[in-house]
Amino acid sequence: MNASDLAPLRPRLPSPLEQVDDERFARRGVRLLLKRDDLIHPDLPGNKWRKLAPNLRAAAGRPVLTFGGAYSNHLRATAAAGRLLGFTTVGVVRGDELAGRPLNPSLARCAADGMRLRFVDRATYRAKDDPAVLAEILRDAPPDTYVVPEGGSNAAAVRGCVELGRELAGAAEVVAVACGTGGTLAGLAAGLGPGQRALGVPVLRGGFLGDAVTALQQEAFGGRAGDWSLDERFHHGGYARTTPALEAFAQDFEARHGLAIERLYVAKMLYGLLTLVEEDAFPPYTRVVAVITGSEDGSNPRTPASEGGQSAASSR
Incomplete structure (x- = not known):
């Protein structure tokens, strides 16, 4: 597809x-x-379709990296879109303390849909819009990754x-x-x-x-x-x-x-x-x-x- x-x-x-x-x-x-x-x-x-659809068209099949908390509906929808359309997804999750715990049902669904989960500390998450912080996050992402902001809200x-x-x-x-x-x-x-x-x-x-x-x-x-x-x-x-x-x-x-x-x-x-x-x-x-x-x-x-x-x- x-x-x-x-x-x-x-x-x-x-x-x-x-x-x-x-x-x-x-x-x-x-x-x-x-x-x-x-x-x-x-x-x-709902608004997941309306907000993600234009971003996915802009990504044009490139890997998509986005942000959310432990129960983010946005992360789940992005992961599902990756599974359905065949592109790579990366979810940056607020709270590095979650990395050593069993995944909750929401994050488990993301993982089952193929999303790579990266847990970051809360200070890093708060600063995610800083170009230097975002560049550091993207260092481990696939080449030519398209970034969608938290909640999918951009122009x-x-x-x-x-x-x-x-x-x-x-x-x-x-x-x-x-x-x-x-x-x-x-x-x-x-x-x-x-x-x-x-x-x-x-x-x-x-x-x-x-x-x-x-x-x-x-x-x-x-x-x-x-x-x-x-x-x-x-x-x-x-x-x-x-x-x-x-x-x-x-x-x-x-x-x-x-x-x-x-x-x-x-x-x-x-x-x-x-x-x-x-x-x-x-x-x-x-x-x-x-x-x-x-x-x-x-x-x-x-x-x-x-x-x-x-x-x-x-x-x-």
């Missing part, structure tokens, strides 16, 4: 848009729809996510998406039409995402694009953290609608939307689309925020 030609993977595009009858939204006059990006491809679902990925917004033209006034590194939100907002706005729900603490989205749009489009905003209240303790309230909400949503809800991103976004609805943040007759960026497959941890400590997981 030609590694720069993704058509043989047969992605489901545009992804389905489904209306959800939820009386909690309906009694406030809000119509909820789900953009089922989780159904695009079984191994590269190419942002431009790839523009199509998500275009697929939703006229479908809703508000489109909500969970955010890790900000690439999906940056492209989504640029692709939406007049009268539409994008709402990002960060799943990490820190308040850095606004600057990150602005920088990504500057790189991709030369400046801010589209109408977008962030609501940073719904991270539930940080990445890979959950709370009893979030778990109860997710279980209730699953029971109401028969849809398994991924906890680290999707549940937080939906929880945020319901909170906003109950706060009357949306005028009556508002149509709200929730982008379902991933599926619940049991491979990610659910760490209660009350346990404290730094998560080993990585953002998307």
Whole structure:
């Protein structure tokens, strides 16, 4: 298979848009729809497809090196793409202490898909964008390796996510998406039409995402694009953290609608939307689309925020 030609993977595009009858939204006059990006491809679902596809075309079959934490969905998707398309993948994993431990299910899946895992200490990982540090990392990589940043978020990925917004033209006034590194939100907002706005729900603490989205749009489009905003209240303790309230909400949503809800991103976004609805943040007759960026497959941890400590997981 030609590694720069993704058509043989047969992605489901545009992804389905489904209306959800939820009386909690309906009694406030809000119509909820789900953009089922989780159904695009079984191994590269949701924003993984939209962000990776343009990078894989640019790599054109060359080895791909990328970055992530111990439970990174991005690493798993990159490894799967390498297996499916026949190119070499290298995953740089945050935390050299993990090198001597048995692989968790997420990293084991990466390895099974042929990804070479390289564990680095956290100081090196934080400095991975420094040219000298990156050059040192690449010394052990195959020749002519193509580098994809953590979470897959770069200008190419942002431009790839523009199509998500275009697929939703006229479908809703508000489109909500969970955010890790900000690439999906940056492209989504640029692709939406007049009268539409994008709402990002960060799943990490820190308040850095606004600057990150602005920088990504500057790189991709030369400046801010589209109408977008962030609501940073719904991270539930940080990445890979959950709370009893979030778990109860997710279980209730699953029971109401028969849809398994991924906890680290999707549940937080939906929880945020319901909170906003109950706060009357949306005028009556508002149509709200929730982008379902991933599926619940049991491979990610659910760490209660009350346990404290730094998560080993990585953002998307």
